[in-house]
Amino acid sequence: xxxxxxxxxxxxxxxxxxxxxxxxxxxxxxxxxxxxxxxxxxxxxxxxxxxxxxxxxxxxxxxxxxxxxxxxxxxxxxxxxxxxxxxxxxxxxxxxxxxxxxxxxxxxxxxxxxxxxxxxxxxxxxxxxxxxxxxxxxxxxxxxxxxxxxxxxxxxxxxxxxxxxxxxxxxxxxxxxxxxxxxxxxxxxxxxxxxxxxxxxxxxxxxxxxxxxxxxxxxxxxxxxxxxxxxxxxxxxxxxxxxxxxxxxxxxxxxxxxxxxxxxxxxxxxxxxxxxxxxxxxxxxxxxxxxxxxxxxxxxxxxxxxxxxxxxxxxxxxxxxxxxxxxxxxxxxxxxxxxxxxxxxxxxxxxxxxxxxxxxxxxxxxxxxxxxxxxxxxxxxxxxxxxxxxxxxxxxxxxxx
Amino acid sequence: xxxxxxxxxxxxxxxxxxxxxxxxxxxxxxxxxxxxxxxxxxxxxxxxxxxxxxxxxxxxxxxxxxxxxxxxxxxxxxxxxxxxxxxxxxxxxxxxxxxxxxxxxxxxxxxxxxxxxxxxxxxxxxxxxxxxxxxxxxxxxxxxxxxxxxxxxxxxxxxxxxxxxxxxxxxxxxxxxxxxxxxxxxxxxxxxxxxxxxxxxxxxxxxxxxxxxxxxxxxxxxxxxxxxxxxxxxxxxxxxxxxxxxxxxxxxxxxxxxxxxxxxxxxxxxxxxxxxxxxxxxxxxxxxxxxxxxxxxxxxxxxxxxxxxxxxxxxxxxxxxxxxxxxxxxxxxxxxxxxxxxxxxxxxxxxxxxxxxxxxxxxxxxxxxxxxxxxxxxxxxxxxxxxxxxxxxxxxxxxxx
Numbered sequence: 001x002x003x004x005x006x007x008x009x010x011x012x013x014x015x016x017x018x019x020x021x022x023x024x025x026x027x028x029x030x031x032x033x034x035x036x037x038x039x040x041x042x043x044x045x046x047x048x049x050x051x052x053x054x055x056x057x058x059x060x061x062x063x064x065x066x067x068x069x070x071x072x073x074x075x076x077x078x079x080x081x082x083x084x085x086x087x088x089x090x091x092x093x094x095x096x097x098x099x100x101x102x103x104x105x106x107x108x109x110x111x112x113x114x115x116x117x118x119x120x121x122x123x124x125x126x127x128x129x130x131x132x133x134x135x136x137x138x139x140x141x142x143x144x145x146x147x148x149x150x151x152x153x154x155x156x157x158x159x160x161x162x163x164x165x166x167x168x169x170x171x172x173x174x175x176x177x178x179x180x181x182x183x184x185x186x187x188x189x190x191x192x193x194x195x196x197x198x199x200x201x202x203x204x205x206x207x208x209x210x211x212x213x214x215x216x217x218x219x220x221x222x223x224x225x226x227x228x229x230x231x232x233x234x235x236x237x238x239x240x241x242x243x244x245x246x247x248x249x250x251x252x253x254x255x256x257x258x259x260x261x262x263x264x265x266x267x268x269x270x271x272x273x274x275x276x277x278x279x280x281x282x283x284x285x286x287x288x289x290x291x292x293x294x295x296x297x298x299x300x301x302x303x304x305x306x307x308x309x310x311x312x313x314x315x316x317x318x319x320x321x322x323x324x325x326x327x328x329x330x331x332x333x334x335x336x337x338x339x340x341x342x343x344x345x346x347x348x349x350x351x352x353x354x355x356x357x358x359x360x361x362x363x364x365x366x367x368x369x370x371x372x373x374x375x376x377x378x379x380x381x382x383x384x385x386x387x388x389x390x391x392x393x394x395x396x397x398x399x400x401x
Numbered sequence: 402x403x404x405x406x407x408x409x410x411x412x413x414x415x416x417x418x419x420x421x422x423x424x425x426x427x428x429x430x431x432x433x434x435x436x437x438x439x440x441x442x443x444x445x446x447x448x449x450x451x452x453x454x455x456x457x458x459x460x461x462x463x464x465x466x467x468x469x470x471x472x473x474x475x476x477x478x479x480x481x482x483x484x485x486x487x488x489x490x491x492x493x494x495x496x497x498x499x500x501x502x503x504x505x506x507x508x509x510x511x512x513x514x515x516x517x518x519x520x521x522x523x524x525x526x527x528x529x530x531x532x533x534x535x536x537x538x539x540x541x542x543x544x545x546x547x548x549x550x551x552x553x554x555x556x557x558x559x560x561x562x563x564x565x566x567x568x569x570x571x572x573x574x575x576x577x578x579x580x581x582x583x584x585x586x587x588x589x590x591x592x593x594x595x596x597x598x599x600x601x602x603x604x605x606x607x608x609x610x611x612x613x614x615x616x617x618x619x620x621x622x623x624x625x626x627x628x629x630x631x632x633x634x635x636x637x638x639x640x641x642x643x644x645x646x647x648x649x650x651x652x653x654x655x656x657x658x659x660x661x662x663x664x665x666x667x668x669x670x671x672x673x674x675x676x677x678x679x680x681x682x683x684x685x686x687x688x689x690x691x692x693x694x695x696x697x698x699x700x701x702x703x704x705x706x707x708x709x710x711x712x713x714x715x716x717x718x719x720x721x722x723x724x725x726x727x728x729x730x731x732x733x734x735x736x737x738x739x740x741x742x743x744x745x746x747x748x749x750x751x752x753x754x755x756x757x758x759x760x761x762x763x764x765x766x767x768x769x770x771x772x773x774x775x776x777x778x779x780x781x782x783x784x785x786x787x788x789x790x791x792x793x794x795x796x797x798x799x800x801x802x
Contacts, residue, residue, distance in 0.1 A: 005483065009466065052433060056779075357741070359429055359437070359748050361779075362770045375458075375749070375769075377779045387465030391747040398745055399462050400469030400482065401492050 003078070003239055006387055006396070010241040015327035015393040017242075018278070018288045021076065021253075022314055023069070024296025025333025026057075026349045026368060028340045030304055037295070037304055037339060038350060039367040041311040045318035046331060046366040050352045053329075055363040056376025057348035058385060060335055066346045069296075070094075072334035073256045077289075078240070078386030079233060086259070087171065087228020092161045094255020096153055100230040105169040105198060107227045109152075109160040110177065111136060111219035118184045118221075123177070124158045126218035133160060136219055143208045145201045162205070162224060169229075170195035173202060177223035185223055235261030236287070240390060245281055247274050248291035257289055269293070271313065275320045282324055290321075299337030307339055328392045329354040330385065331366070348379050355392035404479070404640055407788055407797070411642040416728035416794040418643075419679070419689045422477065422654075423715055424470070425697025426734025427458075427750045427769060429741045431705055438696070438705055438740060439751060440768040442712040446719035447732060447767040451753045454730075456764040457777025458749035459786060461736055467747045470697075471495075473735035474657045478690075479641070479787030480634060487660070488572070488629025493562050495656020497554055501631040506570045506599060508628045510553075510561040511578065512537060512620035519585045519622075524578070525559045527619035534561060537620055544609045546602045563606070563625060570630075571596035574603060578624035586624055636662030637688070641791060646682055648675050649692035658690055670694070672714065676721045683725055687794075691722075700738030708740055729793045730755040731786065732767070749780050756793035 027037035034040075060067040060075040061082070070091045071081030089106035100106070111125035111133065128136075133154045140152040140160075148166030155161055172191035188206070190199045202224070213220045236244050238261075246257030246264045254264035263285070267273045274290050281288075292314055298307035321329060332351035335344050350371040352363075361375035372378040376388070390396050428438035435441075461468040461476040462483070471492045472482030490507035501507070512534065514523035529537075534555045541553040541561075549567030556562055573592035589607070591600045603625070614621045637645050639662075647658030647665045655665035664686070668674045675691050682689075693715055699708035715732075722730060733752035736745050751772040753764075762776035773779040777789070791797050 005463075005466070357429065357739075357746075359769055360434075361773050373774055375773050375779050380464075380780065384464035387463070388747075389465075391465035391467065396465055396467065396747070398467045398469050400472040400487065401489060401496075 003234060006390070007239050009396045009399060010390070011395060011397045012241060013394045015395065016282070016286045016288070017328040017389050017393050018290065018321055018324070018326045018330065019076065019389070020290050020314075020321060020329070020331045021073070021292065022295050022311065022331065022333050023291065023293045024299045024335060024337025024344070025311070026336025026338070026345070026347050027299065027307065028338035028345070028347065030340055036368050037299070037307040038311055039369065041308045041315065043311065043315040043366055045315045046352070047364065049318060049322070049329070049331070049354055050366040050370070051364045052360060053352040053354040054358040054361050054376055055350070055352045055366070055371045055374030056380055057350055057368065057371050057378050058332070058376070058382040059348050059379050060382040063379070064346050066344050067335045068344070069252060069334060070256050072382070073253060075382035076332070076334060076385060077236065077257070077260055078383050079260060080383050084231065084233055086231060088226030089161070089171070089228035090230055091252070092155055092159070092226070093163060094259065095252035096155055096161060097251035097255065098151070098153055098161060098163060101165060102230060102232065103169060104163050104165050105171045105227060105229055106161060106163045107224040109162050110223040111158045111160070112221050112223050113218040114185070114221040120181050120183055120185065120221075122218060123179070123181055123223065128158050128219050130154060130156050132219065133157065136213065136216060139212050140209055143205055143212070145204055148201060150205065158219070164198070164201060169198045171198075171227040171229045173199055173227040175225035176206065177225045185221060188224065231259060233260055237261055240386070241395065242287040243285045244287035244289065245285045246289045246291070247277050248289070250291065250293050253291045262289065271317050275317060278321070278324065296337045299339050300342055302339050302342040304339040327355060327394070328389050330389060332385070349382070351376065351385065353385075353388065353392065357392050404635055407479070407791070408640050410797045410800060411791070412796060412798045413642060414795045416796065417683070417687045417689070418729040418731070418790050418794050419691065419722055419725070419727045420477065420731045420790070421691050421715075421722060422474075422693065423696050423712065423732065423734050424692065424694045425700045425736060425738025425745070426712070427737025427739070427746070427748050428700065428708065429739035429746075429748065431741055437769050438700070438708040439712055440770065442709045442716065444712065444716040444767055446716045447753070448765065450719060450723070450730070450732065450755050451767040451771070452765045453761060454753040454755040455759040455762050455777055456751070456753045456767070456772045456775030457781055458751055458769065458772050458779050459733070459777070459783040460749050460780050461783040464780070465747050467745050468736045469745070470653060470735060471657050473783070474654060476783035477733070477735060477786060478637065478658070478661055479784050480661060481784055485632065485634055487632060489627030490562070490572070490629035491631055492653070493556055493560070493627075494564065495660065496653040497556055497562060498652035498656065499552070499554055499562060499564060502566060503631060503633065504570060505564050505566050506572045506628060506630055507562060507564045508625040510563050511624045512559045512561070513586075513622050513624050514619040515586070515622040521582050521584055521586065521622075523619060524580070524582055524624065529559055529620050531555060531557050533620065534558065537614065537617060540613050541610055544606055544613070546605055549602060551606065559620070565599070565602060570599045572599070572628040572630045574600055574628040576626035577607065578626045586622060589625065632660060634661055638662055641787070642796065643688040644686045645688035645690065646686045647690045647692070648678050649690070651692065651694050654692045663690065672718050676718060679722070679725065697738045700740050701743055703740050703743045705740040728756060728795070729790050731790060733786070750783070752777065752786065754786075754789065754793065758793050
């Protein structure tokens with residue numbers, strides 16, 4: 001997909017698109033000859049919709065690549081995750097709902113344990129609790145650096161976010177985390193001249209953090225990595241002519257949606273409440289990204305039946321989406337999370353796209369095997385999905401005469 | 402497809418390729434659960450050929466993009482329409498069969514209506530007839546400009562073509578059509594220094610046109626846009642080692658074929674006459690592009706059954722193509738024109754490629770659904786078709802040792 005080409009072809013239309021993302025949807029059988037979670041789930045409503053849809057399986061990042069949640073969602077929104085790079089620090093920031101300003105420099109932090117000689121004995125500080133993390137972040141937030149604001153925010157367990165806000169900052173800085181226990185934390189180094197000032201500030205921060213944490217063993221030091229600044233990407237309104245809203249209870253997904261200019265709302269974690277908001281905002285927007293987290297969590301827990309149940313739960317709600325009469329309804333995942341693997345995987349992700357103008361492809365149920373024979377193809381780039389959705393929403397002009 | 406790679410691999414062979422293009426071939430069901438035009442058509446000959454062919458569906462311009470006829474044919478000929486841009490003026494020229502010379506500058510013209518102050522009151526001059534257009538073009542053709550030949554040719558209704566032929570002309574010129582009624586026509590401006598001379602000539606032309614048309618309300622002024630020169634693309638003989646002929650009754654398709662160096666012939670609109678010419682020229686050429694327009698027209702009219710009949714008409718002629726013993730026979734469309742939509746669409750286009758050396762793929766009928774499972778894939782780039790055809794015609798060498 002060429003964003004510049006799509007931008008030139010956009011035409012206005014009074015049409016609405018729903019993108020329903022079932023996180024970690026794709027799966028695997030637990031044993032040879034078995035069914036995947038989606039295949040095992042009883043999904044009469046999704047099967048009916050698939051029969052009237054065009055189906056397929058998409059690959060967020062290319063063959064064999066297992067995507068993180070951030071890049072996977074970028075791809076769903078049509079933003080090539082390789083081209084539009086998102087730093088780990090930025091992902092951490094959007095993941096906790098930190099309100100990233102233009103020019104902020106952020107980094108992911110770990111609390112860690114060091115011995116008397118300053119050598120790392122535990123990169124995760126004995127996996128301290130989020131509560132303890134909160135107390136320590138409060139202490140570190142009191143560090144003052146000349147000319148910049150300092151934010152230190154709890155992420156989870158031993159992980160936190162450091163953000164610096166001020167003029168002339170740069171994220172061209174090396175990690176302090178060598179990722180090897182037994183080493184001393186590294187000194188951060190500038191990767192370009194413009195980062196020298198920021199490096200000085202980060203070193204001051206590290207010195208003071210070391211002093212403040214000295215008596216807080218096992219969390220008596222910190223490691224920083226993935227320095228990044230908030231990206232300035234094309235915004236969804238400008239690129240696609242869409243007024244878009246993200247309805248997602250996890251901050252990370254609202255965060256990625258926010259980076260491309262979607263409005264965001266936290267509906268809490270019930271699907272009913274998400275559908276309520278969809279209904280309430282139906283006339284305010286023309287693109288609705290609705291995110292369901294449960295199947296991914298079940299997959300990461302290795303809980304096949306919980307994931308099946310999560311998918312069946314969504315299936316039971318499909319009619320409530322369709323009753324809104326969207327012009328295009330997409331049901332898919334951001335990536336696969338097979339219960340067998342207990343983590344994200346590279347396997348292509350099933351998708352169905354329903355519209356009055358889709359060309360049916362003979363697929364009559366929603367499952368990984370069935371979707372292989374779908375008209376969208378068995379392994380297409382996830383970034384194809386957005387222009388295909390725009391076409392079915394009659395929002396793209398003809399190219400050439 | 403990389404033209405430079407293909408060019409390096411070309412080897413001579415005494416083989417012949419027929420590319421039979423059924424314009425607007427791809428379609429949609431008129432109602433949920435129905436068949437497309439091609440699926441509804443009785444096509445025993447195409448079905449038999451499909452059984453012995455490799456099949457698939459191609460996308461002329463990428464996911465979701467609806468192609469115009471010009472770019473769609475470029476893609477069929479293996480010329481990426483994004484990379485090999487074709488200006489509107491050039492398309493208009495080839496569309497009316499104007500014999501574009503290298504270096505000619507062309508533009509699309511509208512007759513329009515202006516009030517006493519020169520403000521545009523109707524950008525389309527009350528949609529004058531093509532006949533009236535012809536009279537006015539004759540008057541404008543008498544305008545003389547120093548050092549260049551002037552051609553003014555009727556396109557249709559209020560539209561005409563302006564062409565300037567001479568030394569040192571440039572098409573780096575802004576439109577005079579602001580596309581806003583109520584404004585005065587814009588003065589053309591040079592976009593680069595080399596266009597200054599051409600701009601002076603165009604301004605002289607506009608002055609004289611204004612005087613000549615003054616008493617011809619509603620067509621009392623003209624607007625010009627899309628200044629362009631004929632492209633200098635790689636020629637099909639040089640690129641593919643093919644001696645090619647376009648057998649097409651619509652000038653537009655002969656025009657695009659001409660731009661890449663095909664010989665062209667206007668056979669009139671009967672398929673029998675096209676086949677006669679194929680037979681007559683069989684030993685003079687090794688690539689035959691045969692164009693059938695009717696199904697596209699039926700699709701744009703929303704006439705499902707007429708499109709079905711048009712496809713069945715082609716099916717009945719398949720044996721007459723095959724009796725020539727082509728080495729490669731391709732049957733496809735340039736784009737989809739579903740009767741449901743009454744216009745071109747983004748939906749992938751069915752294709753079959755028969756050769757003694759194609760690997761059959763289990764597809765046993767020629768239709769959109771059936772082709773999804775074909776060996777060429779459900780959504781492959783149209784520009785792949787030409788190298789695949791050359792390979793099956795034994796015209797490509799091995800790459801590397």
